[in-house]
Amino acid sequence: MTVKTRFAPSPTGYLHVGGARTALYSWLYAKHNNGEFVLRIEDTDLERNSQEAVDAIMEGMEWLGLEWNEGPYFQTKRFDRYNEMVDKLLAEDKAYKCYASKELLDEVRAEQEANKEMARYDANHPKIKAANDAAKDGDPCVIRFRNPKEGSVVFDDQIRGRIEISNTQMDDLIIRRTDGSPTYNFCVVVDDWDMGITHVIRGEDHINNTPRQINIYEALGAPVPTFAHCAMILGDDGAKLSKRHGAVSVMQYRDMGYLPEALNNYLVRLGWSHGDQEIFSREEMIEFFSLNAISKSASAFNTDKLLWLNNHYIKTSAPEYVAEHLQWHLDQQGINKDNGPAITDVIKLVGERCNTLVELAEQVRYFYEDFxxxxxxxxxxxxxxxxxxxxxxxxxxxxxxxxxxxxxxxxxxxxxxxxxxxxxxxxxxxxxxxxxxxxxxxxxxxxxxxxxxxxxxxxxxxxxxxxxxxxxxx
Structure with a gap:
């Protein structure tokens, strides 16, 4: 079996640090096993998607050096395939049409909450059943997956161990909306099946989706991939990493003067370890990486450690390589390196004193400009x-x-x-x-x-x- 992983971001914003770590782990696992890595853009949220976000994700991946073997695939270009599979489930009575309006569902949910019941969709609720019985062909409807009513979904998470969810905790989720567009949980399953994904490595916020998706895999007769859910990244104050902790976008770190090797090295250690080793070359990361060495606990972001790593890579990387990444910062600061000595010679002399490329650009100015x-x-x-x-x-x-x-x-x-x-x-x-x-x-x-x-x-x-x-x- 060829190991095949994927990174599947939604193009509703930049490539953030958490997403970059997920991409890195997925990429490393594929490389460690001589497998393949797929980039898939999950753009079914038509209202929030943007081409700018797609470009930002691609730019971040390329800057980090996480090249993909297949893709990028776009879900919006695969609607015919999803609808074909929805129709298959309908024909096999593994899915059904639901005509209940949003207002009616809100009313039923309010009743359930008032009665201290679990708020959920119930196809047998008298009001919902009446709405479905009264519907005529052509009336607007959604398609719901007929989730099993008995038993449990059990899977062996490669990070968290055995996870079991009772089917009674899951309702019949919508797999196609009234406008004919398929929904996230369904598209993901069809994509992973069609693309031959063997291992799904993603954030712990998807754990609740996994049992729903496993039931859909099985209903379609598709192989169920192996899952690994990574813990979240926290800020140094213990709260979930967010904009208030500083830069969270990958390209912001480029702008702040970090080398991609430093950010990759930092991210790989943000939840994974190999003994006491702190500094890893790209080759070492690939050689040593394993899913069972990823911690179940959340990791705290430490900017001082990232700066230390960046200083290490500025000092130890070839001056020619540092110069390639420094050029963007020289341009930003309006420094013309043609008006002085070879920039590689200046980097050799000044580089070890600088934690970021922004600092380095500032430190080289007097070699090229009079004051x-x-x-x-x-x-x-x-x-x-x-x-x-x-x-x-x-x-x-x-x-x-x-x-x-x-x-x-x-x-x-x-x-x-x-x-x-x-x-x-x-x-x-x-x-x-x-x-x-x-x-x-x-x-x-x-x-x-x-x-x-x-x-x-x-x-x-x-x-x-x-x-x-x-x-x-x-």
């Missing part, structure tokens, strides 16, 4: 009269330098310290502020080498002018 003022705090502390002589000595040596290398710049700083009998900080920090505009940067000799001689000369002169003006105003 007209210094960071106020850094300038106040380091561009003082005492820095004038060391900066003038450094400027003279920089201007005379014929080979612009990190080693020569390091030696230049050492020579200034020796000649003026000062500590490294007395020249290093003023130089750093002069060349970068701020007080934080990697080793100043390496920074100067990448910034380039002309820019360094101009910036040191600007720092000396700043000191002169400061002294004049004093």
């Amino acid at each position: 007209s003022e210094f960071e106020a705090g850094a300038a106040k502390k380091h561009l003082r009269g005492v820095a004038k002589e060391p900066l003038e000595a450094a400027l003279a040596k920089v201007e005379a330098m014929t080979e612009w290398t990190t080693e020569n710049l390091h030696q230049m700083i050492a020579d200034v310290c020796a000649e003026l009998e000062i500590g490294m900080g007395k020249i290093g920090m003023p130089l750093r502020v002069a060349v970068t505009g701020g007080g934080q940067s990697p080793s100043v000799d390496a920074v100067m080498q990448l910034v380039g001689k002309d820019r360094c000369v101009a910036r040191i002169k600007m720092a000396l002018d700043f000191i002169a003006e400061r002294e004049a105003n004093a």
